[in-house]
Amino acid sequence: MLAVLRWLSRRPLSTLHRIGAALGWLVWAVSPTYRRRLRENAAQAGIAAADRRQAVAQAGRMTAELPWLWLRPADRPLGEAVRWDGDAHLQAALDAGTGVLLLTPHLGCWEVCAQAIAERWGDRSTLTAMYRPARQDWLRELEETARARPGLATVPASLAGVRQLLRALRRGEMVGVLPDQVPPEGMGTWAPFFGREAYTMTLATKLARQSGAALLLIWAERLPQGAGFRLRVAPAPALPQPAAGATEEAQSRADATALNGWMEALVRQSPGQYLWGYHRYKQPRGAAPAAAAPTSTGGPA
Template sequence: MNALLRWLASWPLGKLHTLGALLGWVTYLLSPTYRRRLRANADLAGLTPAQRRASVAQAGCMTAEAPWLWLRDGEVSPYCRWEGAELIEQAFAQGKGLVILTPHLGCFEITARAFAERWGAAHPLTVLYRPSRKAALRELEETARGRPGMDTAPATLAGVRQMLRALKRGETIGLLPDQVPPQGMGAWAPFFGRDAYTMTLAAKLVRQTGAHWLLMWAERLPGGRGFILRVSAPQHPLPGAGEPDSEALQQACARRINEEMERLIMLNPAQYLWGYHRYKAPRDAAASPAAAGTQGPAQ
């Protein structure tokens, strides 16, 4: 498997995206479960049929470019163009930690590496990740993501402490806030009109450390022409500044972050990973407060 991935990593990016688009459609056609989930999630967001079809190919592109990102020698910076980088510089000037939130949109894997190549020497980055259950893939992920200026933190209590320490040192952390968190680390909040178990960690870290927070995603350009790294500030601050933590405040913060993620996603909905099982409930998590009959078909 590793030999195949390394061979694919040597391909030009445009060829990988062509292969990925084909694989995306093969997966969509052969997996009824994946097809139903993608269609249901896309319909919740009001995507047009054309946008939904484009998302099938884009999901395949995301998979096919992974070997290129993980195993290719050399920097990715020549393939990246930045828009909004001054917001990151301004955050650094405040002398506090920085939290960067990235949804499953575009080439989200490249965001951390591009950041580390540009700023990691002076401003190290720690990214939260969920280790693969497969040992071989887990080892590959850890090796590929362990780059100069970039560290990884597992989605465990130890990983949370690691990120907290990084922020207190004035460093940067990166999270995917639309990733379903483990039981006890989330709150139910609307996401495109349906309750989703949503990470509370990002807001807690911002509130506990006074860190600045920004939004970032990487738009995949056609024809293998690279990526645009887009950075933006949230439209509204997190609620409850100065208030003690509470379940109601956690839910309000989760709602606010979901609103920001929705805004980013709708800038380019064809590049969002609609097939992701966003609305699943972690094992032993309390059920959504919304009535089951209003939630639509199970996914």
């Protein structure tokens, strides 16, 4: 398997994206569970049929580009494969020295965000990203090796990992989190996402509140015909002000609702590149089911 991945890593990105588009449709054809989940999640958000079809191919491209990203030599920069939009926001946040918390959903190529940031700013600040190790030994080893790059550090999705993220922010460094990833039981709260209750992590907003770090939104748009990626950076809106007498649970839900709203706004910029097949609405083992609560209706794309 590694030999195949190494061979793929040497192919042009445009070739990998063509292979990936075919792979995406192959998975769609053979997996009824995947088809149902993608359709249901996209329909919940009011996503147009054309964007749903695009999402099938884009999910395959995401998989096919991983060898190119993971096995690319550390001394071979991304260079012109990355174009920046809003990078001044990240530069200003680093200059402020209060730490930078970067949030990106499962949109476009989130793997390239960390590498591009580490290449450009790693000489002045390490970027620490949280990840969930793969179950297969060979894949876990590949992930760890691929992500061990200058200016880039990773921590596991555990209490120890959370402590390392907080320490990094308090040192004035950068931290990256995928806030639309379903957290383990006890590390999230139910909040609406595209009009349906989704178990949402509380880590991101707690880190922001406890550290005072700058909060930025970032995502990498996959450009047509393997032309590379456009990284978009924007300041996050302000977190909700704590309500007088609000319980910790109520405040967590308010923060999670705001967080999901930010992610929705990013996804609507390019709905065809969101990972609609991700099991976003699952109930984590041990977590209580979502209580009945008023929800908003996802509007059209």
